[in-house]
Amino acid sequence: MGKRRLHSFRAGFIGAGLALSACSTEPDNQKLAEVEAQHVRDAADAGRIFCALNGEQHFQLNCTLDRIASADGQLLMLGRADAGYRRFRITSDGRGVVTADGADEARVSLMDNGLIEVAVAQDRYRLPATVRR
Template identity: 35%
Template sequence: MVLFLAACSSSSEPPPVAAGDEHIACAVGGSAELAEVCSVERSEKDGKLTLVVHHPDGAFRRFDVKTDGTGLVVSDGAEEARMTLVDGKLDVTVGPDRYVFPVTTKAADAES
């Protein structure tokens, strides 16, 4: 039992990276340090885009992309997402977790 606890309490190893092709910076479980260790899975159904962010420990959080371009909403609605646009990226905090998503902006139509 002592060996098991000692192995679990080691914090010298870097956090693992969640499996997936697309990664974003995140700080989960109350961590203050952002690292590109969360993966993002995208799915679309009936014109509605959903992002599932997988944490390195296997946990995940699901977001619906708002169709009006104003950001994300937590799919289960249990906790509200707080969002800030910082340096062209969407900084999202939900409970103790923080995610930084790349942002795609739509160019304004040129008037003639």
């Protein structure tokens, strides 16, 4: 192979490499959402959940999850890092969960991949959910 042809081949190979690297730096948002959802489900199965307490912007895996059967139905007790807790009742009317005690109401937001975000006062929790259409 002549020098000119080799140089042309190298330039084309480097150009193709740069084009591929430019494309590969963009995140696949759907894949990221799926990975996050699986991480939330795995943590909840182990009794841990992601929460952002007292108005914090970022979620951390520092709250606990206990499921309790009661005469009124299934309850979730979400333990807080500051030794407090919140109790929620699982509903079958499409709302997801409601507060089981306390004056503050739960605001439930549907997220991607079978997750919900539950907000009460300045606290937010991410939970796996069975989403029905």
